[in-house]
Amino acid sequence: MTTAAGYNFGYLDENSKRMIRRALLKAVAVPGYQVPFGSREMPLPYGWGTGGIQVTASIIGPDDVLKVIDQGADDTTNAVSIRRFFAKVAGVATTERTAEASIIQTRHRVPEAPLREGQILVYQVPMPEPMFRLEPRLAETRKLHALADYSIMHIKFYEDIARTGHIATSYNYPVMVDDRYLMSPSPIPSFDNPKLHRMPALQLFGAGREKRIYAVPPYTKVRSLDFEDHPFQPIRADGTCALCGSRESYLDEIVTDDRGGRMFICSDTDYCGTRAAGQEAAE
Amino acid sequence: MTWALRTEHLDKSFVMHLQGGARMPVLAAVELEVRPGECVALAGVSGAGKSTLLRCLYGNYGASGGRILLRHADDTVDLATADARLVRAIRRRTLGYVSQFLRVIPRVPTLDIVAEPMRAMGLGADAARQRAAALLLRLNMPAHLHSLPPATFSGGEQQRVNLARGFAPAFPVLLLDEPTASLDAANRDVVVALIGEAKRRGTAIVGVFHDTEVRDRVADRLFTVAAMDRTPCAT
Amino acid sequence: MSPLLAAQGLGLRFGTVTALDDVAVEIWPGEVVAIVGESGSGKTTLLRVLSGMMPPQAGRVLYRDPEGGQHSLFDMPEIALRRLHRSDWGFVYQNPRDGLRLGISAGGNIGERLMAAGHRNYGHIRAIAAEWLARVEIDPGRIDTLPRNFSGGMQQRLQIARTLVTSPRLVFMDEPTGGLDVSVQARLLDMIRGLVAELDLAVLLVTHDISAARLLAHRIVVMQQGRVVEAGLTDRVLDDPQHPYTQLLTTSVLSA
Secondary structure, rough: OOOOOEEEOOOOOOOHHHHHHHHHHHHOOOOOEEEEEEOOOOOOOOOOOOOHHHHHHHHHHOOEEEEEEEOEOOOOHHHHHHHHHHHHHOOOEEEHHHHHEEEEEEEEEOOOOOOOOOOOOEEOOOOOOOOOOOOOHHHHHHHHHHHHOOOHHHHHHHHHHHHOHHHHEEEEOOEEEEEOOOOOOOOOOOOHHHHOOOOOOOEEEEEOHHHHHHHEEOOOOEEEOOOOOEEOOOOOOOOOOOOOOOOOOEEEEEOOOOOOOOOEOOOOOOHHHHHHHHHHOOO | OOOOOOEEEEEEEEHHHHHOOOOEEEEEEEEEOOOOOOOEEEOOOOOOOHHHHHHHHHOOOOOEEEEEEEEEOOEEEEEOOOHHHHHHHHHHHHHEEOOOOOOOOOOOHHHHHHHHHHHOOOOOOOHHHHHHHHHHHHOOOOHHOOOOOOOOOHHHHHHHHHHHHHHOOOOOOOEEEEOOOOOHHHHHHHHHHHHHHHHOOOOOEEEOOHHHHHHHHHHHHEEOOOOOOOOEEOO | EEEEOEEEEEEEEEEEEEEEEEEEEEEOOOEEEEEOOOOOHHHHHHHHHOOOOOOEEEEEEEOOOOOOOEHHHHHHHHHHHHHHHHHHHHEOOOOOHHHHHOOOHHHHHHHHHHHOOOOOOHHHHHHHHHHHHHOOOOOHOOOOHHHHHHHHHHHHHHHHHHOOOOOOOEEEOOOOOOOOOOHHHHHHHHHHHHHHHHHHOOOEEEOOOOOHHHHOOOEEEEEOEEEEEEEEEHHHHHHHOOOOHHHHHHHOOOOO
C-alpha cells in the first residue's frame, strides 16, 4: 500500500482530520444533532459528495476496506472516482462487496445487505436541515430544533394527507432520532428508512457545502414521522428485478424503448449480483 | 343591618379640561341612606344632579369625595374607592342598574341580553333564559321578539329589555333611572308591580321617576338633590 | 390569587423618543383590558413588552403560570417563552398575514398548535379544526382552502381560531379589527365577545377604536406619549373621563 507522493494520508492534513473527528464525536454524543464543522477545500466541487469524502478521509485507516456506492451502484462515474481517490491518497483496499467493507460511503441509498457491528456507513448529504423547504431561515430552524418543535413538518404531512390522502414524501423522509432530534436521512428512498432503526453499524452523515456533520450511533431508535392513523409506509415499485428476480429490494425503473417498454432492476448492484451469482451456482 | 346603601359626604364635580379646566360642581356632601325593602325617589329640579347621583352610586361616575358604602358579600365596601375588579364583582352580585338607554350589542338576541347578568351570577343557561323569558312576557314582549337582537326595537321595547335585564337577577340593591319614561300605562303598571315585589324581597331601591304618579305609587320617601350653583368657575 | 400578568415601572426609549414611561398594568383571569391611545401613544410597544417580544429598559413583567408559580418574563429562557406562546398564551396580529401561514390550508393552520402540543391523530386534528372553523363562523367545508383565498375578515377569524385551539388563558390582540370593513368589524367584535365569555379568556387588547373598547373591555388603559394617563373601569373612564387627553378622546368619537 502506497499513498500518492505529496499527499497526507487520506488527503486531509492531520489537524483537519482532528477537527472533523471532534465534530464526529460530538455528533455521536448527540444523535441526530447537526454539528457545524470547518468544511475544507476538496478536489471536487460542492454538490459532489465533499461532505461524505471529508468524513471518510477523517476516519479511514490503512487497514480499512472501502466500498463506495452512488444510488446503490458501485459502477457509476462518481462512485468509481471516489473509490479511486481514496485508493490513491490512502492506499486502502477497496471492494464492491457490502459484507467485506469496513467503511461504506454512499450517495442516496442504504445497502440492501444488513450491516454489522464494526462497519461504518458514511452518507453524502446535500441539505442537512430536514425542515429547509418549509422554513428556509437557518436561525429559525435552529430554534425549532432547540425547542424540539417540529410542528411544521407535521403540518406538511397534514397538508399532504388533506390534499392527496397520503403523505407525499417518498425520499429524504424525515426521521426522529432517539426521540429527540428531527433528522434528514439524506435523499435515500423512504423504503430505506426502516434500515436506519437500530442498525448495528455506525451511521455518519456529512454535508460539505452546508458544513454540517451528524450521526446515528449503533442501535439507536430511528422513527419515521407519521400520524397514528396514517402510519409510515415504505414505498417500493411493485416489480421484480429482471436480473436476479428479487421482489424485496428497491428497484430502479429502466425505460428500454420509446414504446413504453421498461424493466426493473435492483438499485443495489452488489445485492443483485450476489443474488444472481447465488442462483447460477444453485443451478 | 339597618341600611343596604349609604353615602357619606358624597361630592361630585366635573372638571372640563377642554373648556379651559372649568370646574362644575354637581353634588356636595350628599348623605343618603337606603334601607332594605325601601324605595327612595330622588327629587329635585331638572339638572339638579339626580342622574349624576345615580351614576355615582353605580360607579359609572367617579366620586370626587366622600364614601359610597354598600353591603356586599358579608362585608361593607366603599364603592368610591373600590378598584375596578371589586366594582365589577359588586355589579355582578349586589348592585343592579336600569339605565334610560339600552346600549345595543349587535347580533345578540334579546333573551340572551336579559339572561346575561343572571349567568354572570352563576345561574345555568337554561334557568336564566327561562326567567328572562317569563319577565319579558310579563312586560308584554311577545315570544317572537325574544330571539331578535333589540337593535330594531322601538324605544319602549328597548326600555323593557333594560327593565327585564335589571329586575331578573334580584339584586339586593337596584338603581332605576327613569324606568317608565317610554312606557304606556299597562307597562307602567307592570313596572310598579315589579318594584313592589322587589321591595317585598328586601331590595333597596333608589330611583329617578319623572312620572310623579308612578313615583307616588312606589316611593317610600323622597330624597331631594339640591341644585347647586352650576356656573363653572375657573380653577 | 394574583394577576395573570403584572407589569411595573416599564420604561423604553427608542433613541430620543420615549415609548414607555413608568407604565404599570395588570390583567386578571377572565378579564378584558383595552389599551387605547392614538398613534405614537406607545400602546403597541406596551403590547410587545407585555407579551415578551421586546424587553423594556426599565421595570419588569411578572407572569403567573397555571400552577401558580410566578416568573419574571424577561428572566425566563427563550425556550420557555416560546412554549408559552404556543400554549398558555395567544397573539392575534393586526394583519392576519402575520399570524397565519398563508400557504397552509385553514385546517392546517388551526391544527398547527395541536400538532406542536403532540397531537398525532390526523382524523382527530381535522375534526377539532372543523369544529373551530364553525365556532368562528367559517364554513367547515373550507377546511382545505388556503387563507390567501379568504376575505380579510375570514382571515382574522381564522387567526383567532388558530390561537384559541389550545385554550390559552391569555390572548394578546393588536388592533384585531384594523383594516376591516365596519360591518365586518362589528361581526368580529361580537364573535370575540362571545368567545371571551364562553372560554373565560383574559384578553389584552390594543386598539384606537374606543367603541370596540367599550364593547369588549372590562377595563381600559389610556395612553398618551408613553404614559398611562388614566385607567379604570371601561364605562367609568369613557363616561366620566378625568384626564384632559381622555376627555379629548371621548369627545372626538363620532357616533353614527
